[in-house]
Amino acid sequence: MIRFTATSKRYPGGYEALSNVNFYIPAGQMAFLTGHSGAGKSTLLKLIALLERPSRGQVFINNQNLARISRRRIPYFRRNIGIIFQDHQLLFDRTVFDNVALPLIIAGQPRGEVDRRVRAALDKVGLLGKEKAYPITLSGGEQQRVGIARAVVNKPPLLLADEPTGNLDPTLSTEIMRIFEDFSQVGVTVLVASHDLALISSLPYRRLTLEQGRLSTDSDPAE
Numbered sequence: 001m002i003r004f005t006a007t008s009k010r011y012p013g014g015y016e017a018l019s020n021v022n023f024y025i026p027a028g029q030m031a032f033l034t035g036h037s038g039a040g041k042s043t044l045l046k047l048i049a050l051l052e053r054p055s056r057g058q059v060f061i062n063n064q065n066l067a068r069i070s071r072r073r074i075p076y077f078r079r080n081i082g083i084i085f086q087d088h089q090l091l092f093d094r095t096v097f098d099n100v101a102l103p104l105i106i107a108g109q110p111r112g113e114v115d116r117r118v119r120a121a122l123d124k125v126g127l128l129g130k131e132k133a134y135p136i137t138l139s140g141g142e143q144q145r146v147g148i149a150r151a152v153v154n155k156p157p158l159l160l161a162d163e164p165t166g167n168l169d170p171t172l173s174t175e176i177m178r179i180f181e182d183f184s185q186v187g188v189t190v191l192v193a194s195h196d197l198a199l200i201s202s203l204p205y206r207r208l209t210l211e212q213g214r215l216s217t218d219s220d221p222a223e
């Protein structure tokens with residue numbers, strides 16, 4: 001599903017954020033990406049979402065070489081990826097329903113389909129009944145779950161999360177991880193960048209560790 005082959009990323013200032021990274025994550029796997037601050041975790045996720053391009057090497061998603069995707073086709077490619085950020089980037093002047101509906105409305109889905117899918121997504125994250133609420137009235141954990149519902153409302157086969165539990169206490173963090181596990185169990189590939197080692201160590205998933213842009217370890221407790 002995700003393949004990096006000798007992938008490097010040098011930013012315009014000359015800083016090499018990723019150096020010769022190689023790994024493969026099969027479809028349906030859940031994995032963590034960890035490493036110190038500045039190790040290159042966000043950069044790696046950005047290369048997958050085509051928010052940045054590698055300076056050397058390749059990134060393949062579903063056997064598709066991302067170098068072959070033109071700028072014009074990037075929005076269509078991104079519909080295959082749900083992205084969750086630490087600061088969930090919700091619209092505070094819109095209801096929960098409207099926040100989650102946004103990707104479907106942009107994709108031109110008919111109203112009935114939007115209603116049905118938004119409710120299904122809110123149900124998956126345990127927020128049915130909060131459709132009319134405004135994000136400001138929700139707790140941090142609930143806001144993060146709205147962000148997850150919005151990321152999955154298109155049913156993307158791939159979910160990327162960048163520090164999704166950064167602002168949450170351990171109990172809420174565990175709840176968020178459980179939601180990701182549920183998606184992975186129905187075949188969604190999930191890659192979570194996090195430096196919460198206590199949380200990661202408590203879960204039986206593969207762990208890719210970056211150290212100054214290099215993949216220093218790749219360990220899978222299942223093997």
Ligand SMILES: Nc1ncnc2c1ncn2[C@@H]1O[C@H](COP(=O)(O)OP(=O)(O)OP(=O)(O)O)[C@@H](O)[C@H]1O
Pocket residue numbers: 011012013015016017035036037038039040041042043044195
């Ligand atoms: N657009 C950019 N231009 C120049 N340098 C950048 C850019 N984005 C990131 N960097 C640099 O690349 C390095 C890796 O950054 P990245 O955000 O990928 O790390 P990270 O592991 O996600 O860190 P954190 O855990 O602090 O978010 C950092 O030194 C950062 O300053």
